[in-house]
Amino acid sequence: MTGTGTDYSVQGGIAVIRVDNPPVNALGSHVRLSLNELMRRAEADAAVRGVILTGTGKVFVAGADLKQIDAPRSGPSINDLLAFVEGMTKPVVAALQGLALGGGYEIAMGCHARIAAAGVRVGLPETTLGLIPGAGGTQRLPRLVGAAAALDLIASGRQVAADEALRLGMVDAVTSGDLLAEARGLLDRVPRPLPRLRDRTPQGPAGDLPSARAAFEARAVALGQGALPAIRAAIAAVRDSFDPDFDAAIAREHAAFHTLRTGPEARAMIHAFLAERASAHVAGVSRATPRLSVAQVSIIGAGTMGGGIGITCANAGYTVTMVETSAPALEAAKTRIEGVYIGQVSRDRLTPEAAAAALARFRWVQGLEAGVAGADLVIEAVFEDMGLKKEVFAQLDRLAPPSAILASNTSYQNIDELAAVTQRPDRVVGMHYFSPANVMKLLEIVRGAATSPETLATVLDLARKTGKIPVVVGVCYGFVGNRMLWLRTVQTQRLLLEGCSPRQVDTVLTDFGFRMGPCQMGDMAGLDVAWRLRKARGERMEPVDTLADAGRWGQKTGKGWYLYPDGARDGVDDPALAPVVAEVAARLGVTQRAVSAAEIEERLLYPLINEGTRILEEGIVERAGDIDVIYLHGYGWPRHRGGPMQFADARGLPAIVATLDRMAEAQGDDTLRPSALLRRLAATGGRLID
Incomplete structure (x- = not known):
């Protein structure tokens, strides 16, 4: 039926109704109206004695059209x-x-029976979008699997594979054969009168309804602690299934x-969901763009970051060569990587x-x-020093096969400068992994001025195959995530000098939804890392460098912004810290004062x-x-806050512009003045997110 x-x-005698709305058979309004009619x-x-409802292509229905x-x-x-x-x-x-x-699964539950092809995934992911199922899912799923199990599935939003779905009762049969032929057979076996989920109770596998209710309430208490509105609404709705x-x-x-x-x-x-999908569309790259073949990946530098990259690639089936300059460094890397797998x-x-099998894909080689x-x-995953990286790239250009792509894992450096020391600038690209590289999903892919579409398409494919969420960015110092994060770092140090405690600063961000605040993060990463870099450049940042001078490097030394007694992972407040910071503030002429949580949030x-x-x-x-995708997956921005750009739109651009102007005046720092784009959008009622 066209359109x-x-x-x-x-x-x-069997009516076959197919949802045919590519690419994922989303339930657009035209599909909904047509299904009602059919x-x-x-x-x-x-002439029709039964109906099979299915999808075209590889998908039944992937959900609503958002x-x-x-x-x-x-x-x-x-x-x-x-x-x-x-x-x-x-x-x-x-x-x-x-x-x-x-x-899509709500419609399936409304049918009299369900059969799934092997490899199917079913579920109700609405809570991951801040919603609950809105077409009976909170009522029918409990009647299939029991209220407690249904609540777990709805609150997590997880997708369930075919075998588990069969075991739970989410489908009645699974087949690896002809799906339509098996569905015809199931039609003939549907009992009479026709079964309706609305006629069942949410008892599930429990011995009786009171036991099912008790199991549900126990899960409700566990999931309801500090829950977002969608989870609270899901609990209330699933509880209604006992009505x-x-x-x-x-x-x-x-x-x-x-x-x-x-x-x-x-x-x-x-917004986060749609932004993730939009980020996959990269200018100049399409399905028709030629790809280069990648089977063997060499990692130059087998430290923590290089090892994590190697694990990521080996897990995806690539042959991985870990390269170091010495046998002891190579042996240490091998031990560390084996430890991860253990x-x-x-x-x-x-x-x-x-x-x-993954470990068998590793080769351990000394020398480029x-x-x-x-x-x-x-x-390349060597120390973050431009001179060293240029030296390595010049050697790689001479030694690697002419067809090989040369990538840098740099967090800050100029990819175009690295490309300029090679004879293959079209095959040079940045691949900024986040630590630990085998855990963190984000991969900033840095497109240089000469990076070819083929190189970019190849690296994007590898990123997705290795389970990463790639975002293509351009060349600038720190790229996107770290360039933006520096502004928060500066404000953190200024707030601490002005009299805020580390706990005050961190609590504002954890209350906002971050898992950690900047002081907690600094202690985990080690305050000595950036301190050493600044010392090498003859720079200082206060008050953090005073702590580092005193050996307060964070968790690794048992004290940093917090104390970590007996190797604890969670820091406790140190009453001796405030006088140290106050002395630094006095030396720098900074007057300490009380700062509100609202001001802390705005400044961070x-x-x-x-x-x-x-x-x-x-x-x-x-x-x-x-930008939002980068912050969601690389910097812990809470998903229910959308990302920095979406949050800005929601907070109100005019208010942000006015506050930035006040900050610039108060701090004597014109770099805090709003950008021309931000001023224009605020003045015209525009939005950052189109």
């Missing part, structure tokens, strides 16, 4: 569709392939969904067989010449946001959402 997003055919058509057709979430509703809803299906006289079987998520008035519970679910839909958390989390096996994150022989991609976030707008203005990123 409807569906297809309808009758074969041997179910009625099948019910009215005397771009239409604020569009006015017209015509029958999904709830109307499912109420009709439950009242049909003919059985309806959902035949699931690929993904059956969100509204025998199914229609009233559906109405309350629907109302809760629409309340959440217009809330700030859902706005932020939906730990993963002991925590059941890898099977012993998978760990052994042997280390890069046969490499398709070389990733607004300059960072301002720098993001400069980055956007300079074209370092393609879109504001790319």
Whole structure:
């Protein structure tokens, strides 16, 4: 049916309705309206004895079309569709392939039976978008798997593989054969009267309904502590599944969904979801762009970062050559990497067989010449010194195969300068991993002036294959994340000098939603790292360098901004610290005062946001959402806050501009003045997120 997003055919008395709305068969309004019409058509057709609902291509239905979430509703809803299906006289079987998520799985639950192809993933991920299921999911899933299990699935939003879905009761059968043929067989086995989930209770595997209720309430208490609005709403909605008035519970679910839909958390989390997908679209790169073949990856520098990169590549099936300058350094790297795999096996994150297979992909080589022989991609991960990196790149250009891509894991340095010392600038690119590289998802890919589309496409493919979230950025000092973070670092030190305690500063950001504040993060990373770099450059930053001078380097020395008695990981306040900082402040002529939590938040976030707008203005990123993806996955920005750029829009650009101007005056620092882009958008009512 052209333009409807569906297809309808009758074969041997079976109506086959297919959702056909590529690429992921999203439930756009036209699909919803067409499904309502086609179910009625099948019910009215005397030649039809049953219905199979499935999807075209590799996906059943991957969920709602989020771009239409604020569009006015017209015509029958999904709830109307499912109420009709439950009242049909003919059985309806959902035949699931690929993904059956969100509204797609809610439709499947409204059918009389469900069969899944092997490899399918089902689930209700709405809470990851700040929502709850809005088409009966909070009522039907408890009646399939029990209320406690349903709450866990809805609150986590996790996708469930076919075998587990069968075990839980989320599907009735799994097949590795012909899905439609098996669905026809299931149609014939659907009992009469036709089963409806609305007629069941949320007892699940519990012995009786009171036991199911007790199990649910225990999970509700555990999940409700400090929960976001969507989780609290999910708890309330699943609790409603114990109410025998199914229609009233559906109405309350629907109302809760629409309340959440217009809330700030859902706005932020939906933006994050869409921004992640938009970041995959890179100017100058398409599916038609040629790719270079990569099978062997050489890592130059087998330290902590290089080892993490090696693990990431080996886990994805690449042959990895770890290259060091000395045998002891190589042996230490090998021991460290083997230790990572031993730990993963002991925590059941890898099977012993998978760990052994990954370790077998490593080669351990001393010296560049042997280390890069046969490499398709070389990733340099040496000390963050431009002179050293240029020296390494010049050697790599001479020794690596002419076809090899040369990448730098630099966090700050100019990729174009590195490319200039080679004869292959088109095959030079930045690959900024985040520590620990085998854990952190973000990968900033730095496109140099001469980086070819083929090189960029190849590295993007490798990033995705290794489980990373790549964001392409341009060349500037610190790229996106670290360039912005520097502004927060400066304000942190100024706040501490002005009399804020480390706990005050950190608490503002943890209350905002970060897992750690800047002082906690500094203690974990080690205050000596940046201190040594500053000493080498003849620079100082106070008060942190006074702490480092005294050997207060953080967790590694048992004290930094906090004390870590007996090797504790969580710091405790040190009463001896305030006089030390006060003395530094007096020496520098800084008057200490009381600073409000609101001011701390503004000073930690607004300059960072301002720098993001400069980055956007300079074209370092393609879109504001790319900055948000970087901060979500590389810097711990809380997802329910959307990202720095989305947060700025939500907070109000005019207010941020006015506050930045006041900060610049108060601190005598014109670098805090709003960017031209920020001023213009604030004045015209524009937004950073289009």
